[in-house]
Amino acid sequence: MYILFYSVSFVVEKPQRMSNGVASETTRLSITPNNSSSAQKTLLKNLEIINGGQRVNAWVDSMRASSPTHLKSLSSSVSSEKHLSSWIMRHPSALEMFEKITEASGGKQIVMFLDYDGTLSPIVDDPDKAFMSSKMRRTVKKLAKCFPTAIVTGRCIDKVYNFVKLAELYYAGSHGMDIKGPAKGFSRHKKVKQSLLYQPASDYVLMIDEVYKQLLEKTKSTPGVIVENQKFTASVHFRCVEEKVRSVLEKYPTLKLSQGRKVFEIRPMIDWDKGKALEFLLESLGFGNSNNVFPVYIGDDRTDEDAFKMLRDRGEGFGILVSKFPKDTDASYSLQDPSEASPHTRDEFLATIGGVETNAAKNMKGMFQPSNAVVLSAPVSRAGFIKRCGLIKPRRTARFGTMAMAVAPLEICVKTSITTPNKLGDC
Numbered sequence: 001m002y003i004l005f006y007s008v009s010f011v012v013e014k015p016q017r018m019s020n021g022v023a024s025e026t027t028r029l030s031i032t033p034n035n036s037s038s039a040q041k042t043l044l045k046n047l048e049i050i051n052g053g054q055r056v057n058a059w060v061d062s063m064r065a066s067s068p069t070h071l072k073s074l075s076s077s078v079s080s081e082k083h084l085s086s087w088i089m090r091h092p093s094a095l096e097m098f099e100k101i102t103e104a105s106g107g108k109q110i111v112m113f114l115d116y117d118g119t120l121s122p123i124v125d126d127p128d129k130a131f132m133s134s135k136m137r138r139t140v141k142k143l144a145k146c147f148p149t150a151i152v153t154g155r156c157i158d159k160v161y162n163f164v165k166l167a168e169l170y171y172a173g174s175h176g177m178d179i180k181g182p183a184k185g186f187s188r189h190k191k192v193k194q195s196l197l198y199q200p201a202s203d204y205v206l207m208i209d210e211v212y213k214q215l216l217e218k219t220k221s222t223p224g225v226i227v228e229n230q231k232f233t234a235s236v237h238f239r240c241v242e243e244k245v246r247s248v249l250e251k252y253p254t255l256k257l258s259q260g261r262k263v264f265e266i267r268p269m270i271d272w273d274k275g276k277a278l279e280f281l282l283e284s285l286g287f288g289n290s291n292n293v294f295p296v297y298i299g300d301d302r303t304d305e306d307a308f309k310m311l312r313d314r315g316e317g318f319g320i321l322v323s324k325f326p327k328d329t330d331a332s333y334s335l336q337d338p339s340e341a342s343p344h345t346r347d348e349f350l351a352t353i354g355g356v357e358t359n360a361a362k363n364m365k366g367m368f369q370p371s372n373a374v375v376l377s378a379p380v381s382r383a384g385f386i387k388r389c390g391l392i393k394p395r396r397t398a399r400f401g402t403m404a405m406a407v408a409p410l411e412i413c414v415k416t417s418i419t420t421p422n423k424l425g426d427c
């Protein structure tokens with residue numbers, strides 16, 4: 001297991017909110033590795049893949065056309081490779097950085113925040129078929145036994161719950177505008193108020209429903225369009241309908257349009273996002289002014305950047321961006337896209353994070369199952385913990401050498417395929 005130590009120098013032009021609510025892409029970070037052996041290996045591995053002929057084109061094409069947070073201005077595959085290599089240096093794989101991450105959490109209460117689409121489930125064309133695997137569900141369930149765990153998603157709570165089906169979790173649906181605690185009798189955390197519920201955009205439900213119906217009407221003749229009512233936000237899948245979406249929105253000055261992964265999102269013009277939801281949940285859990293918390297947020301989309309930025313601004317925990325492409329991000333670590341990730345490695349990562357028990361947790365007697373009270377720092381003890389916690393099968397030597405990971409709003413999201421005209425998005 002390699003441990004990397006980085007001298008970090010940040011040249012950050014923070015993402016700017018433009019008048020239309022779309023964040024500009026100007027964050028630049030620069031990190032110099034003091035020991036780059038592992039990063040070089042990862043880099044070489046990625047360059048090998050990229051140099052495989054056809055893959056170069058696919059990669060560059062995706063870089064150009066896909067999700068909005070991809071870094072731009074790549075004039076040649078050589079400079080693309082340089083971009084990729086420097087990006088990986090700046091956002092090392094969370095798997096390879098495991099030891100450093102656990103070290104950083106030392107003694108603090110880990111709270112897990114997980115995005116849904118593209119993080120816990122693979123991205124698929126039909127939003128109603130974005131199922132998470134049973135294995136991933138088991139992993140999240142076990143994770144929630146160890147730490148307060150929340151799903152933070154653009155989907156409305158009902159839709160995401162139908163996929164996740166875990167009553168013991170916290171849910172922040174509709175891009176954080178619908179927050180609910182665990183179902184009655186399922187809360188494992190003493191500090192949280194019973195029946196936690198917060199809906200900062202409740203005044204918008206009727207308006208969103210109205211906009212949703214108009215969008216359905218306006219887009220009905222456009223093949224491939226899917227309009228979703230997410231209660232506090234709405235999503236329109238298909239980029240070609242941008243004009244039509246904008247024309248509907250002109251009449252609603254208090255709604256704003258933003259962009260996700262091939263999605264336009266229409267949401268109430270209120271100062272609320274996934275970052276605010278994360279902060280709200282931490283406060284509800286009793287960690288508002290605590291130095292004893294270590295939040296970990298895993299997500300793949302631009303909307304997750306608000307949560308990554310919140311963690312950066314609070315100077316607590318860290319964000320992990322699920323992406324196989326370099327992107328501007330406030331996350332500190334990266335994991336590959338779920339579609340390419342080995343489910344085993346992915347689950348192992350979540351399970352391993354689940355294995356980081358803290359002094360704070362030990363002090364909060366009764367909050368956790370007794371079997372979870374273990375402090376870990378080395379691979380061997382980690383394996384021991386994992387065995388006890390029942391998260392994954394123990395190994396004599398833990399290996400975390402490869403990048404891999406998979407882990408909705410009152411908004412309107414428009415998604416389109418980047419490869420096939422008139423087809424629903426292939427994010």
Ligand SMILES: O=P(O)(O)OC[C@H]1O[C@H](O[C@H]2O[C@H](CO)[C@@H](O)[C@H](O)[C@H]2O)[C@H](O)[C@@H](O)[C@@H]1O
Pocket residue numbers: 115116117118122123124125126127128130152153154155228230234235237260261262263301303408409413415425426427
């Ligand atoms: O915050 P998230 O949990 O990431 O949800 C954001 C959007 O997720 C869904 O769309 C995404 O996943 C779909 C299924 O894989 C895919 O077809 C689409 O292209 C992705 O953007 C959901 O349908 C949206 O309403 C959410 O806003």
